[in-house]
Amino acid sequence: MARKLLLNNVHIEGIHNYDVYRKNGGYAAVEKALKTMSPEDVVEEVKKSGLRGRGGAGFPTGMKWSFLAKPEGVPRHLLCNADESEPGTFKDRYLMEKIPHLLIEGMILSSFALGANQSYIYIRGEYMFVLRIVEKAIAEAYANGWLGKNILGTGYDLDLSIMPGAGAYICGEETALIESLEGKRGNPRMKPPFPAIQGLWQRPTVVNNVETITAVVPIVNEGGDEYAKIGIGRSTGTKLISASGNVNKPGVYEIELGLSVEEFIYSDQYLGGMKNGKRLKACVPGGSSVPILPHYLVCKTANGEDRLMSYESLADGGFQTGSMLGSGGFIVFDEDQCIVRNTWNFARFYHHESCGQCSPCREGTGWMEKVLHRLEEGHGTIADIDLLWDIQRKIEGNTICPLGDAAAWPVAAAIRHFREEFEWHVNQPKESQIRNYGLVADKSFQTENA
Template sequence: MSRGLLLFKDIDTPGLTGIETYRKLGGYESLAGTLGHKTPDECIEIVKSSGLRGRGGAGFPTGLKWSFVPKNSPKPKYIVCNADESEPGTFKDRELMVLNPHLLVEGMILSGYAIGANAGYIYFRGEFAYVQAIVDKAIAEARAAGLLGDNVFGSGFPFELYTHLGAGAYICGEETALLSSLEGYRGQPRLKPPFPAVEGLYACPTVVNNVETIMNVPHILKNGGQWYKQWGTEKSCGTKVLSVSGPVKRPGNYEIPLGLPLRTLIESPEYCGGMRDGLKVKGVIPGGSSVPVIPASQIDAGLDYESMNAVGTFLGSGGVIVIDDQTCMVDALWNLIRFYRHESCGKCTPCREGTYWMGEILERLEKGEGREGDVDLLLDVANNIFGKSFCALGDAAAMPVQGMLKHFREEFEYHVKHKRCMVNRRRQAVMEVTA
């Protein structure tokens, strides 16, 4: 049975990682139909017309991003795929690449062609060494078949594709930090502007796109922008792979039409099938750990960029973390802030110091040592990181705090007053303080 609409449609086909099976299912037809048949500008227009938006988290229109690459620059141009997948709660790119690496290769060649790049890099997080090996094998097969090299498909278009392995740093999912890392520096973010489209890798025009974004490109160029709009809403077009984690019956990756109600994803037997062990949904972090949590009362909202914004959160990377009613939100938030404190790159003060102090406050709340005014202080620190840090990591650390205190403030106040959790933690044995 097919697990999805587009990217997951054939993904469980045995042997799909091999080029023969991939081609039997129509693979590289998009490349054949594009090179020598459509101009790069036509490709950009088709992707623009599809409404495809960046699937890594920011949701920026992909075609528009491509169009920012200067046409008359004498410098080489680069296409870079962000396969860092480091946002907690997100594990879609790993499965997509492991099961269908050729789709990524085809997407990289096509995206490179569209922006005028003759070289591409795929940047994996360090833990994905085995995924890199799978993609490397696909690249070697594509090269042997004449799909990479000096003359792709005999079209005269030269394109080379390389993979690059990071070594453990959340910040390298931020596109400018990724480029610093790829250049051989510490993975710290750079000031924007100049944006990568103008000055990216080696100060040359560069587009950085997420794995899932790149994988949509061959389908869109083959079938057209209008075709892609058969799924989704007016402004959130197409499909999205959501990674669901937490105590649901069937966690995993699900490809949905954008706009599907969050409740359907969690409760429908077609997707996660509801909660385990008689637990109830208490809150959901719908777009990876960096976006604000929403309470159970809001899970009828649609999983699309606009509907998520309407309930005060973001679709983000599509990492849906379901939190149950037996979980203490102070504990959950302290867990997340430990992550951001650990991953802050140390470049700017609001993020480096702010994540440290938020951790200190949460630790004493959790340990029953909270002081009067601590909850306000926590929010104050978060508000002073938000919008004031060098890159998005600061905002990403502040938003979970802002979201939690907006919807679950009473649990934090309870911790100050009673020196213990408000929830009846039957699952105490599951989540314990270990930091």
């Protein structure tokens, strides 16, 4: 049986309440850390654990924490990025909704490690009901002395505030999040300076994903070395995967990194195989931004090795034949799904969410969406496919923040692996319309029966 570190108590009735959470070993890590460890010890444990950022980039958390500038007399801040808006990702919502005290406990530990006395949770505006749950949990934590002045009599003060976004995907980018938290328009900042030097109100700031912060709790409880034993290679610990698409059991799963993709999709313990016995066509393993994998590259890498759920294995082969673990939004497509339509859908999302600050992303995402829509509707030409390739190439890497890359990668991967399908849409527009929209799409059918 695979080990669960974050979701092991999630099935307990009323775990979102403070009393139940405390009875099941909650806040033990805070007691341990504040009473027996120094902030440096906590950072050291996180470094030993090999924990990597769970928000998408997979940057080692311990290293990120050690980059934090510590000038005398300047307050530092920890921000929790709960602005989970990547299509296909819903793990943070599940965590916060089911077991909000775990996040608060992680926030106390991480803030203690970083020496932050005022921390913020920036939550997605659409998650207003989750905000209420977390708000209640924060109030409970204050009431029981886990937050506020002089926690556990150790002299450590921490205030935790929660702030809703207003519905922008871009505010999940760390510098845009900081701008938004400061009350400004959520435009990403130029880097450098990085938030670790000049972040919120020009103070040193660390921004971490919800799952990263909650993972600090088991690391402190069990020790970094113990945590590092789970997983494979440099992908240590467990990861929440939000699985969706044409599978029998979609949902949030906690897996040990290093699980094989085949087992994850087909075993009954996890996704339980493809729905209705259909065949696997493609898979987006890490949220909409990462390259799509065609069926022959999902379970095996290009070298014929088993593909594993880990940062390295999913990225094996680079963007030519690999993808990324990303934020863990695992989207599975069966044989009936249209890649062109799906790519258009993703492109539409990025067009809608581009902040409009830098030109390649502002203009390019809209252009890609229009060209993809034309292709999807069956009015495209073969030249459109090459045009798309050229547009994505000119966006990628030339923008301020990673949204440009995130918009370009799915389009590039779809063309790379499914060019025939794009060409089929150009050459057989009628068939492609009938497949996507049924007989309604067939104009001749409509007129014949009118």
